[in-house]
Amino acid sequence: MDIQQPLSLLGGLTAEQFMRRHWQKKPLLVRQAIAGFVPPVLRSELFALAGQEGVESRLVQSIKGAWKLRHGPFNRRALPALQQPDWTLLVQGVDLHNDAVHALMQQFRFVPDARLDDLMISYASNGGGVGPHFDSYDVFLLQAHGKRRWRIGRQKDLTLREDIPLKVLAQFEAEEEFVLEPGDMLYLPPRYAHDGIAEGECMTYSIGFRSAGRAELAQELLVRLAEDAGEEGSPVLYRDADQNAVSQPGAIPSALLDFAREAMSRALAQPLVLERALGEYLTEPKPSVWFEPGKVGVMLEGICLDRRSRMMYDEKHIFINGESYRAAGRDATLMRRLANERQLSARELLRASDDALELLSSWCDAGWAHVWAGTE
Numbered sequence: 001m002d003i004q005q006p007l008s009l010l011g012g013l014t015a016e017q018f019m020r021r022h023w024q025k026k027p028l029l030v031r032q033a034i035a036g037f038v039p040p041v042l043r044s045e046l047f048a049l050a051g052q053e054g055v056e057s058r059l060v061q062s063i064k065g066a067w068k069l070r071h072g073p074f075n076r077r078a079l080p081a082l083q084q085p086d087w088t089l090l091v092q093g094v095d096l097h098n099d100a101v102h103a104l105m106q107q108f109r110f111v112p113d114a115r116l117d118d119l120m121i122s123y124a125s126n127g128g129g130v131g132p133h134f135d136s137y138d139v140f141l142l143q144a145h146g147k148r149r150w151r152i153g154r155q156k157d158l159t160l161r162e163d164i165p166l167k168v169l170a171q172f173e174a175e176e177e178f179v180l181e182p183g184d185m186l187y188l189p190p191r192y193a194h195d196g197i198a199e200g201e202c203m204t205y206s207i208g209f210r211s212a213g214r215a216e217l218a219q220e221l222l223v224r225l226a227e228d229a230g231e232e233g234s235p236v237l238y239r240d241a242d243q244n245a246v247s248q249p250g251a252i253p254s255a256l257l258d259f260a261r262e263a264m265s266r267a268l269a270q271p272l273v274l275e276r277a278l279g280e281y282l283t284e285p286k287p288s289v290w291f292e293p294g295k296v297g298v299m300l301e302g303i304c305l306d307r308r309s310r311m312m313y314d315e316k317h318i319f320i321n322g323e324s325y326r327a328a329g330r331d332a333t334l335m336r337r338l339a340n341e342r343q344l345s346a347r348e349l350l351r352a353s354d355d356a357l358e359l360l361s362s363w364c365d366a367g368w369a370h371v372w373a374g375t376e
């Protein structure tokens with residue numbers, strides 16, 4: 001993607017300008033971000049997805065000021081009638097199930113893949129919404145069908161109501177108000193409060209981001225580090241030939257603390273262990289994701305990544321779906337290209353080493369990539 005090219009998606013800003021001026025800083029309203037937008041998912045298809053096991057969906061209803069939340073899957077009869085006002089169905093991770101939605105999300109790859117999370121679609125009947133709230137992550141709200149009135153504002157008080165099962169602000173004061181029509185888009189930074197109410201039937205696409213919390217990241221990485229720190233052969237045990245007799249047996253020997261500290265620093269000192277753990281963690285597929293084993297194919301026509309595959313790289317590694325590979329030289333260049341473009345042409349494959357081709361073909365076997373029928 002050319003990050004210096006003005007994009008109608010960003011109201012004529014370049015990706016570079018958007019990131020500098022708005023990302024994590026202030027909202028941006030873009031009229032006709034996608035002019036003539038034709039939503040790739042019909043209402044009936046969204047309802048069908050919400051009925052599937054392994055697809056995360058929620059139903060929010062406000063009935064006379066009382067909020068109700070239910071989790072899917074929902075069969076069609078479990079959803080309220082279309083004429084009934086004030087309900088919303090939210091389906092998470094639609095990009096994992098639909099190629100066109102996955103393709104739409106690619107337009108937002110001026111943000112690193114490590115930050116891009118998923119595309120959620122909401123369907124609302126007239127008056128439907130999830131209440132005034134804030135999200136912890138950045139979001140692009142793309143109006144797909146019908147109209148939605150958004151009221152947004154920074155808040156002094158982010159206290160949530162305690163009497164309902166939803167994260168709804170106890171006090172909400174809007175600073176701005178817009179009605180979004182199909183193709184319009186609103187970017188909101190984290191913790192920017194918003195309230196979107198459907199004016200007639202409406203569908204909204206939320207392009208969401210993820211951002212690891214410090215504690216969560218430490219926990220995830222430490223688990224992986226521990227796996228890597230496993231010793232072959234007999235374990236190195238704490239030894240205390242110099243231990244004196246104690247009259248206070250409850251006290252932890254300070255030598256044991258030193259031993260523990262050394263164990264930790266040894267685990268962290270292993271070359272590239274943190275890099276590996278981070279890449280594996282970031283590319284780990286979501287728990288609901290499974291791949292159908294693919295056909296072993298000749299890759300002469302090129303390959304593309306499956307829409308569910310997560311692929312990233314750092315200076316020394318290639319990561320895909322929670323696995324890491326050391327890569328250098330021409331093969332590393334090729335694999336990085338695959339991670340960035342999500343496809344490789346026949347011509348590019350001709351330059352791959354036998355090892356790289358073998359690896360790519362094993363990914364095709366696993367369903368992580370597919371033989372691609374494109375021409376270039």
Ligand code: SIN
Nearest residue numbers: 088122129130204206
């Ligand atoms: C919705 O689409 O109804 C909710 C999206 C959001 O407020 O983040």
Ligand code: CO
Nearest residue numbers: 133134135194
């Ligand atoms: Co929100």
